[in-house]
Amino acid sequence: MATATLTIDLDAIAANWRALDRMTGAGVQTAAVVKADAYGLGVTRVARALAGAGARRFFVAAAEEGAAVRQALGPGPQIAVLSGHMSGDTEMIHDLDLTPMLNSLDQITRHLESLPGHPFGVQLDTGMNRLGVEMLEWQAVAPILVEAGPELLMSHLACADEPDHPLNEAQLRAFHEMTDGTGLPRSLAATGGILLGSRYHFDLTRPGVGLYGGRPYDAAIPVVTLSLPVIQTREVEPGESVGYGCAWVAERPSVIATVAAGYADGLPRTLSGKARLWDGDIPCPLVGRVSMDMITVDITDLPETPRELDIIGPNQGVDALADVAGTIGYELLTALGARYTRRYQERPA
Numbered sequence: 001m002a003t004a005t006l007t008i009d010l011d012a013i014a015a016n017w018r019a020l021d022r023m024t025g026a027g028v029q030t031a032a033v034v035k036a037d038a039y040g041l042g043v044t045r046v047a048r049a050l051a052g053a054g055a056r057r058f059f060v061a062a063a064e065e066g067a068a069v070r071q072a073l074g075p076g077p078q079i080a081v082l083s084g085h086m087s088g089d090t091e092m093i094h095d096l097d098l099t100p101m102l103n104s105l106d107q108i109t110r111h112l113e114s115l116p117g118h119p120f121g122v123q124l125d126t127g128m129n130r131l132g133v134e135m136l137e138w139q140a141v142a143p144i145l146v147e148a149g150p151e152l153l154m155s156h157l158a159c160a161d162e163p164d165h166p167l168n169e170a171q172l173r174a175f176h177e178m179t180d181g182t183g184l185p186r187s188l189a190a191t192g193g194i195l196l197g198s199r200y201h202f203d204l205t206r207p208g209v210g211l212y213g214g215r216p217y218d219a220a221i222p223v224v225t226l227s228l229p230v231i232q233t234r235e236v237e238p239g240e241s242v243g244y245g246c247a248w249v250a251e252r253p254s255v256i257a258t259v260a261a262g263y264a265d266g267l268p269r270t271l272s273g274k275a276r277l278w279d280g281d282i283p284c285p286l287v288g289r290v291s292m293d294m295i296t297v298d299i300t301d302l303p304e305t306p307r308e309l310d311i312i313g314p315n316q317g318v319d320a321l322a323d324v325a326g327t328i329g330y331e332l333l334t335a336l337g338a339r340y341t342r343r344y345q346e347r348p349a
């Protein structure tokens, strides 16, 4: 096979959800964020695994993404849309029973006029300045809106992965100021917020990356293995170069393996000359440049040619590889390519 295999451990995702759920009090519900095709891992299988673990509320970025989740889960579970109620989405929100998190006075007006009585939440801006109703607007509309019965008042932390960042406390204070006394269910914490402790938990948490094994949830069970098949090997003499731009030149007689996956598959070109791939527990340096469909690896020190090499696996997790690439685990996960054969591991129910 000439395409790489992305193995996704659904049991690990379920276990991570349960573990994050246990980190909050009994009265705190744990939702699951499955936007961007469940962070690149395939929303149909991932959402079902999370529902199996006990998740009853799911968050997506856009109404279109909600369609796939509704199809996967059927009626019942709540599917919340973080971008709110955009013009043109009314029919979808109604037909698929999505719950928009309204972000502005425009969205609030649109929702209440086009779908009176249809469930909604409100996203408040407590300092991230990205999405949400701002303090002054909120003070103006809160009396009417609280009356209309939002399912959730939520906000999002900008620096939750830095526990000592002063914006965390500032956003917490602003969130209290905007929501205390409403008596409505509240949510402030994503993965990072859960780790900040119970003052950040309120009634509902919204973990995403932690479910998929990523930072800042360091105790997560790894979810992803990415194995790249060796297409060809060749012997290279000292002084010969490998790949585009002659970026790597052999200093000793070397064996080079060409493996199938490149930047078109979401492996950043910034990994060129820096990353390592693994044959079991033996690291092999990536040599030369990452090209569109291929990577070259120095396997001189291996006893024999492997059938495949892991670029994400037990010895090098998503965040470790992201560090080498100069990016974050979120970006690496959501860039995982369409060409990979996706294999799901799940013990039979």
Ligand SMILES: *Cc1c(COP(=O)(O)O)cnc(C)c1O
Pocket: 033, 035, 082, 155, 156, 189, 190, 191, 192, 206, 207, 208, 209, 210
């Ligand atoms: C993406 C997102 C989340 C999930 O964040 P993680 O850091 O992946 O846990 C939660 N809430 C909002 C508003 C988001 O945009």
